[in-house]
Amino acid sequence: MTAELTTESDPRTPPGSTEARHGHRRRRSGDNGQARAAVLYLAPAGVLLIAVMAYPLYQLVQLSLYEYGQAQASGGAPLEFLGLGNYATLLSDSRFWMVLVNTCGFAAVCVLGSLAVGIALAVLAGRVRWLPRTLLFLAALGAWATPAVAGSTVWLFLFDQNFGLVNEVLSGLGWQGMAGFSWTYDRFTAFGLVAGEVIWCSFPFVMVTMYAGIKAIPGEIVEAASLDGASAWRTARSVLLPILRPLLIIATIQSIIWDFKIFTQIYVMTDGGGIAGQNLVLNVYAYQEAFAGSNYGLGSAIGVVMTGLLLLITVIYLWAQRTTGENT
Amino acid sequence: MRFWKLATAAIVATLLVGCGPPQVDQSNSGADSRTGTLRVWLFDEANRDPKEKVVNAAVEEFEKNHRDVTVEVRYIAVDTRSERFTGAFNDPSSAPDVAEFGNTDLASYVTAGGMSDLTGMIEDWPAATDLSDSVLDTAKVDDKVYGVPWFTGVRALYYRTDVFDELGLEPPRSLGELVETARRIRSERPDMYGIAAGGKYTYAMMPFIWAAGGELAERGNGSWRSAIDSEASRRGVRTYTSLLDPAICPPDQCAQLTGTESVQAFAGGKAAMAIGGDFNRTAVNEGAAGEKYDVVPLPGQRTGSIAPAFAGGNLLGVLRSSDHSTLAQEFIKVLAGKKYQRRMYEAMSYLPTFEDVQDKVAADDPAIEPFIETLQAGTRFVPSTPAWSEIDAQEILPTMVQRIATGEEVRPATRRAAQRMNSAFGDR
Numbered sequence: 191m192t193a194e195l196t197t198e199s200d201p202r203t204p205p206g207s208t209e210a211r212h213g214h215r216r217r218r219s220g221d222n223g224q225a226r227a228a229v230l231y232l233a234p235a236g237v238l239l240i241a242v243m244a245y246p247l248y249q250l251v252q253l254s255l256y257e258y259g260q261a262q263a264s265g266g267a268p269l270e271f272l273g274l275g276n277y278a279t280l281l282s283d284s285r286f287w288m289v290l291v292n293t294c295g296f297a298a299v300c301v302l303g304s305l306a307v308g309i310a311l312a313v314l315a316g317r318v319r320w321l322p323r324t325l326l327f328l329a330a331l332g333a334w335a336t337p338a339v340a341g342s343t344v345w346l347f348l349f350d351q352n353f354g355l356v357n358e359v360l361s362g363l364g365w366q367g368m369a370g371f372s373w374t375y376d377r378f379t380a381f382g383l384v385a386g387e388v389i390w391c392s393f394p395f396v397m398v399t400m401y402a403g404i405k406a407i408p409g410e411i412v413e414a415a416s417l418d419g420a421s422a423w424r425t426a427r428s429v430l431l432p433i434l435r436p437l438l439i440i441a442t443i444q445s446i447i448w449d450f451k452i453f454t455q456i457y458v459m460t461d462g463g464g465i466a467g468q469n470l471v472l473n474v475y476a477y478q479e480a481f482a483g484s485n486y487g488l489g490s491a492i493g494v495v496m497t498g499l500l501l502l503i504t505v506i507y508l509w510a511q512r513t514t515g516e517n518t
Numbered sequence: 519m520r521f522w523k524l525a526t527a528a529i530v531a532t533l534l535v536g537c538g539p540p541q542v543d544q545s546n547s548g549a550d551s552r553t554g555t556l557r558v559w560l561f562d563e564a565n566r567d568p569k570e571k572v573v574n575a576a577v578e579e580f581e582k583n584h585r586d587v588t589v590e591v592r593y594i595a596v597d598t599r600s601e602r603f604t605g606a607f608n609d610p611s612s613a614p615d616v617a618e619f620g621n622t623d624l625a626s627y628v629t630a631g632g633m634s635d636l637t638g639m640i641e642d643w644p645a646a647t648d649l650s651d652s653v654l655d656t657a658k659v660d661d662k663v664y665g666v667p668w669f670t671g672v673r674a675l676y677y678r679t680d681v682f683d684e685l686g687l688e689p690p691r692s693l694g695e696l697v698e699t700a701r702r703i704r705s706e707r708p709d710m711y712g713i714a715a716g717g718k719y720t721y722a723m724m725p726f727i728w729a730a731g732g733e734l735a736e737r738g739n740g741s742w743r744s745a746i747d748s749e750a751s752r753r754g755v756r757t758y759t760s761l762l763d764p765a766i767c768p769p770d771q772c773a774q775l776t777g778t779e780s781v782q783a784f785a786g787g788k789a790a791m792a793i794g795g796d797f798n799r800t801a802v803n804e805g806a807a808g809e810k811y812d813v814v815p816l817p818g819q820r821t822g823s824i825a826p827a828f829a830g831g832n833l834l835g836v837l838r839s840s841d842h843s844t845l846a847q848e849f850i851k852v853l854a855g856k857k858y859q860r861r862m863y864e865a866m867s868y869l870p871t872f873e874d875v876q877d878k879v880a881a882d883d884p885a886i887e888p889f890i891e892t893l894q895a896g897t898r899f900v901p902s903t904p905a906w907s908e909i910d911a912q913e914i915l916p917t918m919v920q921r922i923a924t925g926e927e928v929r930p931a932t933r934r935a936a937q938r939m940n941s942a943f944g945d946r
Binding site for chain 2: 258
């Protein structure tokens with residue numbers, strides 16, 4: 191199929207025309223054929239991507255430029271073009287900045303937490319026998335497979351103020367202050383609790399990825415390093431880490447994207463953003479501010495800002511990785 | 519290359535600015551057919567059977583009087599009503615002719631252009647003169663009626679008779695007494711809340727504001743402005759938030775309680791008092807507080823007065839896209855008429871909206887009397903503007919209450935809430 195397509199001359203060029211007789215022209219037409227083949231092969235994926243990615247993104251950007259609520263959608267009110275009005279409203283809202291800081295801080299803690307736990311357990315899994323390793327993997331996969339709503343609810347039960355196991359155990363151990371302690375009342379304990387749940391359900395991805403990476407490192411390399419007299423720390427830093435870097439990048443970017451977009455855990459565990467909205471993150475804020483109040487224009491603006499921020503963070507991270515990668 | 523870049527930019531800009539986002543043409547065909555299928559949407563209930571029986575009887579009666587008409591009733595879930603109505607407004611061909619909806623949703627449905635004006639129908643319907651005025655007000659936007667009140671609901675004060683007897687207390691007769699009584703109970707019974715006052719229980723807070731002479735918002739020159747930071751409203755907010763105190767209902771337990779959770783705390787025996795609706799009676803009867811409670815109207819500022827309650831309830835309306843509007847109106851006159859309101863009360867214990875029917879049911883059932891008394895003492899409603907759904911969704915008032923409960927002063931908290939409310943009003 192490829193061969194046929196690439197050797198076929200362009201039908202738009204009549205055979206024997208001046209263009210076809212020149213050598214370089216013929217080469218161009220061969221290139222064209224290849225390009226056309228590539229386009230043909232990519233077309234199905236392209237159509238799908240345009241349908242499910244480009245068009246919604248286009249709609250998102252477009253909606254964000256209008257005053258667009260339920261009244262406008264169902265034709266009860268005329269459309270009003272606001273230009274960047276929704277963005278101006280958003281950026282001048284002090285709550286948006288508070289929520290943005292919340293989101294970044296919370297995502298950072300969750301990313302670092304799940305990376306640390308995931309890597310530590312991956313290393314551990316590489317060093318223990320198969321039974322503890324299997325148990326470890328079963329526990330991790332169980333956490334990974336638990337639906338977010340179910341996981342959050344179970345954690346809430348465990349940390350319930352009056353009937354929770356955690357408070358019972360802590361006060362049973364003689365820590366009297368913990369009887370009837372509310373984990374969701376204070377802003378930071380509430381964030382801490384949710385971060386715990388998020389790390390619990392997202393570390394398995396890091397662990398499995400890193401474990402696969404560690405297992406794929408040939409034994410000879412580590413052996414060579416130890417023959418050269420490198421310490422365990424030196425081996426990890428200068429031999430294993432560079433080999434694992436691509437996997438680490440993937441795990442980190444995935445975690446950043448997931449944790450930045452957290453919705454369920456915050457929504458369920460802090461009851462829609464905590465007391466007086468102290469635990470709001472961007473996604474919950476967008477939902478509350480815009481979609482629950484059917485102010486789709488503003489909601490889209492928040493969506494665009496979030497997409498932009500995520501792209502920016504990812505690009506910066508990739509760039510930082512590339513420069514440090516070149517230095518070592 | 520440069521040309522292509524410019525061309526792409528031009529195309530994208532034209533697409534973004536030139537053709538706007540999708541909009542639906544809401545106008546109907548102008549047809550008013552007297553035969554065919556009349557589609558009706560009603561809300562599903564936790565226990566639908568009794569409601570369905572009453573509705574089926576009404577449908578049967580209506581079909582007997584209208585030979586070539588079939589009524590198709592569908593029950594939709596309350597939780598997903600917003601999606602369903604949005605869908606109906608966006609696609610008129612899948613919309614019903616008659617729909618039940620909550621009165622707090624009315625303003626946004628009307629602004630969306632989804633409901634038809636029923637003012638003429640109410641004027642020509644003799645029975646409508648018996649409709650309670652304050653309840654009929656909840657069906658109006660800009661002095662036009664868009665729905666017939668089918669049933670209403672108000673909240674009153676539930677209290678534990680056993681606790682009050684043991685401590686030698688009388689049900690409070692003013693809001694000041696209410697606070698004192700609640701404090702007294704918790705000092706004697708530290709395992710109980712004096713009153714279950716939820717930080718997210720906005721409908722329990724509103725009567726405190728109205729009783730103090732305050733308002734949520736006021737209308738002037740056609741636009742709404744928040745009045746939550748006025749002197750009088752602040753007094754009401756201060757009284758309500760004084761209940762969220764370690765000596766009455768500790769903030770670390772009560773700041774996050776919703777209305778349902780507050781009533782549950784009472785039903786479960788955790789609270790000595792609670793503000794609950796007539797529609798909560800079944801839940802309370804089934805709980806630990808079961809036989810040991812009574813209800814009085816929530817007292818107002820002055821001794822012996824009644825605090826104005828929020829008039830919740832559901833309406834029956836006709837969709838603007840309906841091509842059976844006359845039939846739809848006639849069906850509403852049957853289903854929301856006196857006969858079937860009475861039956862709905864017997865089946866579901868939903869309060870009727872006709873004053874003469876209210877008097878009759880109160881005479882038959884003393885347990886419902888405090889609610890009827892509250893209703894007839896005059897009720898209030900939230901600002902009838904679509905901005906209200908936004909204010910509600912953004913949890914502006916619960917946030918305000920929670921801020922005060924966690925230590926902020928009343929003045930800055932109400933001022934901030936007023937600013938946020940005004941920006942929601944200003945959007946419209």
